[in-house]
Amino acid sequence: xxxxxxxxxxxxxxxxxxxxxxxxxxxxxxxxxxxxxxxxxxxxxxxxxxxxxxxxxxxxxxxxxxxxxxxxxxxxxxxxxxxxxxxxxxxxxxxxxxxxxxxxxxxxxxxxxxxxxxxxxxxxxxxxxxxxxxxxxxxxxxxxxxxxxxxxxxxxxxxxxxxxxxxxxxxxxxxxxxxxxxxxxxxxxxx
Numbered sequence: 175x176x177x178x179x180x181x182x183x184x185x186x187x188x189x190x191x192x193x194x195x196x197x198x199x200x201x202x203x204x205x206x207x208x209x210x211x212x213x214x215x216x217x218x219x220x221x222x223x224x225x226x227x228x229x230x231x232x233x234x235x236x237x238x239x240x241x242x243x244x245x246x247x248x249x250x251x252x253x254x255x256x257x258x259x260x261x262x263x264x265x266x267x268x269x270x271x272x273x274x275x276x277x278x279x280x281x282x283x284x285x286x287x288x289x290x291x292x293x294x295x296x297x298x299x300x301x302x303x304x305x306x307x308x309x310x311x312x313x314x315x316x317x318x319x320x321x322x323x324x325x326x327x328x329x330x331x332x333x334x335x336x337x338x339x340x341x342x343x344x345x346x347x348x349x350x351x352x353x354x355x356x357x358x359x360x361x362x363x364x365x
Contacts (some may be wrong), residue, residue, distance in 0.1 A: 196246055199231040205245070208251055213256055223259065227252045296346040304339035309338055 206227055206253035230251050238247055297305060306325060310316045311332075318336075322329045 191232065193237060195235045195241060195244065196232050199228055199235065199248065202245065202248055203228065206248060209255070210252060214259075219259070223252060223255050226255045230255070267364055291348065293343070296343055297344060300339055304335055304342065307332055307335040307344065326361040357363075 199330070207220055210223045210227075211217065214220055227248060231248050234251075238244060241263060284290065290310050297308065300308070307321060310321045310324065316324070318329050318332045321332045325332070327335075
């Protein structure tokens with residue numbers, strides 16, 4: 175006879191506890207709303223998140239083991255709802271709205287390598303004295319006076335050779351840009 179009475183007391187306690195927990199969950203609306211609004215920045219969405227959180231909290235209140243952990247448990251539910259919303263409504267960026275990258279891509283890198291190779295080939299065709307001056311000034315960034323000392327020539331000669339080398343380089347670069355690409359392998363026609 176003692177067992178039914180104990181069960182009845184426990185049952186009443188659990189019903190009272192559930193109603194207390196559900197009341198606390200409902201009363202936590204304002205606290206949850208402030209956090210939800212801070213997370214999403216949209217009043218309507220914050221309301222939706224709170225309604226969902228409270229509904230889940232009340233429905234699953236039997237899973238709460240310790241009433242002292244009620245608010246952390248509710249914030250966990252709110253957090254899960256927030257992430258569920260973010261996953262469901264992932265923003266897809268329109269590719270036309272994207273800002274092109276400042277980094278060079280494979281095509282740009284390939285183009286740059288082709289230009290470097292073309293410049294190297296054209297520089298190789300320049301006379302030796304022009305190659306020396308242009309390589310020291312433009313590649314090694316020597317000053318005119320340093321080049322004059324290295325090559326043991328007057329600064330005026332450095333400047334005139336550099337001018338002539340750059341002019342020839344540009345002319346030859348323009349002429350090679352207009353030429354069609356030459357085949358790399360030699361194919362002979364057989365009759």
